[in-house]
Amino acid sequence: QVQPVESGGGSVQTGDSRTLSCVATGRRFETYTWGWFRQSPGKEREFVASVSLSGSNTYYADAVKGRFTVSRDNAKNSVYLQMSSLKPEDTAVYYCAGTRGVAGPRLPVVDYWGNGTLVSVFS
Numbered sequence: 743q744v745q746p747v748e749s750g751g752g753s754v755q756t757g758d759s760r761t762l763s764c765v766a767t768g769r770r771f772e773t774y775t776w777g778w779f780r781q782s783p784g785k786e787r788e789f790v791a792s793v794s795l796s797g798s799n800t801y802y803a804d805a806v807k808g809r810f811t812v813s814r815d816n817a818k819n820s821v822y823l824q825m826s827s828l829k830p831e832d833t834a835v836y837y838c839a840g841t842r843g844v845a846g847p848r849l850p851v852v853d854y855w856g857n858g859t860l861v862s863v864f865s
Contacts, residue, residue: 744768744854746776746821746838751859754828758863762823764838764856771819774853775845778812778823780834781858787837789848791823801847806832828863835860 750762762778777792791802791812800812811824821838838856841849 744771744774744840746840746854746856748836748838748856748859751836751861753862753864756829756863756865758828759824759826760828760861761825762836762838762859762861764821764823766819766821766838766840766854772816774840774842775849776812776814776821777839777841777849777852778821779837779839779849779852780832780861781837782831782834790836792845792847792849793821795844799847825861828861830863830865833861833863 744766746764746766748764754760778790779787780790781787793800793812793814797814809827814821835858837858839852840854842853
């Protein structure tokens with residue numbers, strides 16, 4: 743069993759930066775592909791970013807490419823999402839997601855979800 747727990751959400755202004763963290767308790771963190779999804783009010787949950795088992799490969803949704811950076815630290819059982827140049831449309835609950843083994847870059851199947859952390863971007 744793996745339980746991801748997100749932190750780092752809050753209220754920011756347009757153009758600000760924010761880093762989200764996800765710590766996953768449980769065994770064999772390094773054997774999971776990890777990623778981030780988000781859900782805005784009235785919208786479906788959408789893929790944001792993912793990072794491969796070793797951390798050497800990353801993949802981003804077009805809406806965040808060039809502004810967000812995903813990374814992982816297997817020694818700390820942690821995944822991070824560095825967000826910069828935030829826009830009001832980035833307002834959402836951000837979820838950490840883990841998939842066993844090698845996964846498609848957009849994580850079509852997720853084995854474990856965190857409970858989410860809210861990021862609100864005000865203009």
